[in-house]
Amino acid sequence: DVKVTQSSRYLVKRTGEKVFLECVQDMDHENMFWYRQDPGLGLRLIYFSYDVKMKEKGDIPEGYSVSREKKERFSLILESASTNQTSMYLCASSRRTANYGYTFGSGTRLTVV
Amino acid sequence: GEDVEQSLFLSVREGDSSVINCTYTDSSSTYLYWYKQEPGAGLQLLTYIFSNMDMKQDQRLTVLLNKKDKHLSLRIADTQTGDSAIYFCAEIPGGYNKLIFGAGTRLAVHP
Numbered sequence: 516d517v518k519v520t521q522s523s524r525y526l527v528k529r530t531g532e533k534v535f536l537e538c539v540q541d542m543d544h545e546n547m548f549w550y551r552q553d554p555g556l557g558l559r560l561i562y563f564s565y566d567v568k569m570k571e572k573g574d575i576p577e578g579y580s581v582s583r584e585k586k587e588r589f590s591l592i593l594e595s596a597s598t599n600q601t602s603m604y605l606c607a608s609s610r611r612t613a614n615y616g617y618t619f620g621s622g623t624r625l626t627v628v
Numbered sequence: 629g630e631d632v633e634q635s636l637f638l639s640v641r642e643g644d645s646s647v648i649n650c651t652y653t654d655s656s657s658t659y660l661y662w663y664k665q666e667p668g669a670g671l672q673l674l675t676y677i678f679s680n681m682d683m684k685q686d687q688r689l690t691v692l693l694n695k696k697d698k699h700l701s702l703r704i705a706d707t708q709t710g711d712s713a714i715y716f717c718a719e720i721p722g723g724y725n726k727l728i729f730g731a732g733t734r735l736a737v738h739p
Contacts, residue, residue, distance in 0.1 A: 519670075546725070555636075557731035558716070565725075605670055613725050616661050616718075619670035 518542075519620035521606050527626045534593040536623050538606030544618070545611040547589035549573075549581065551602040552622075558605065564589055565611070596627045632730035634717055639736045646704040648715050648733045655698060656722030662691065662702045663716040665732070671716060674702075704735075712737045 522537040540547065548563040550573075560573030562581040570581050578600060582590045589608075593600055603624050607617035633651045640646045652660060658679050663671040677684045677691045677700075684691045690703040704711055717730040 548726075555731070558729045560726070563726065607671075611725075613720060613727060614659050616659070616663075616673045616676055617671075617727060619663075619672070621670045622668070624668075 519606055519608055519618050521604075521620040521623050523623050524621065525624050525626075527628060528593075528596050530597060530627055532593075532596050532627075534596045534625070534627075536591040536593075536604055536606075536625070538589045538591070538608075538620055539587050540589075540608040540618070541587065542608060542618065543586070544608035545586070546609045546613060547583065548607045548609075548617065549579075549589065549591045550605045550607065551575070552605055553602050561591065593625075596625075598627050601625060601627045632717055632719060632728050634715075634730040634733045636731065637734050637736070639738065640707050642707060642709060642737050642739050644707055646702075646707045646711065646735055646737075648702045648704075648717075648735065650700040650702075650717030650730055652698050652700060652717065652719040653728070654719060654721035655695065657719040658722070659720050660691075660693065660700050661716075661718040661727065662689075662700075663718060663729075665714040665716065667713075674715075707735075707737050709737050709739075711735060 519540045549561040550558045564583045580592045606620040609617045661676040662674045688705045692701045714732040716732045718727040
C-alpha cells in the first residue's frame, strides 16, 4: 500500500524552539508539498519541491524553511516556533505531472505553547 | 484570482442524498478532484474527473461537470454517518502543475 508517512501525529513545542516535521513517501514521486490547515482557512501551501534539492515558496512561507536532500523525504522546519504556528500540517506528494492528484499523509497536529 | 469556491457546511439526514457543489476558476483545467478528510486525518482522494467527461459514477458517488459554468458537483447517494467529513474540491489550472483547493465543505449526517 503506497503511502506518505508523517513522523508525528501530535507535537507540543515551546515558543522559540526549532521544530522539524518529517515526511517520507514510498511512491518515487518527484513532487512534494507542505500545507497547513486552519479552521475556516482551508489548505494553505507553505513550500513545495519538484526535485531533490529544489524548493519553491508557496503562499505562506514566512517563518518556515524546507529541506529535500533525498527524493523520498521532505522536511519542514520552523526556525523559531511561535504560537501562531499552532496548526495541522499536511504533507503530500505527486508524480511529476500532478494529473492523478496528490497523496496526503495523515497530518501532524502541532501545538506551540 | 485562483479561488475554488465551495459552501462551507451541509447537513443531511441519514439515507438521503447529499450534493456538494464547487465552482472552479479555470476553463482550461484538465482534471478536477474530490478529496475527503475525516476528523483528525489527512485528505483521501475520492475521485477525479477528466475535463472531457460530463459525468463519472463510482458506486454511491456521482460527479457532474458543467464546463460552461465551471461547476463541479459530488452527489453521495444513501448518505451514511461514515460519510460525515470535510470534502474538498480541487483543480489543476492550465499551465500549472499544482492543485488549487477549495476551502472544503463540512458534511454532517444526522439520524
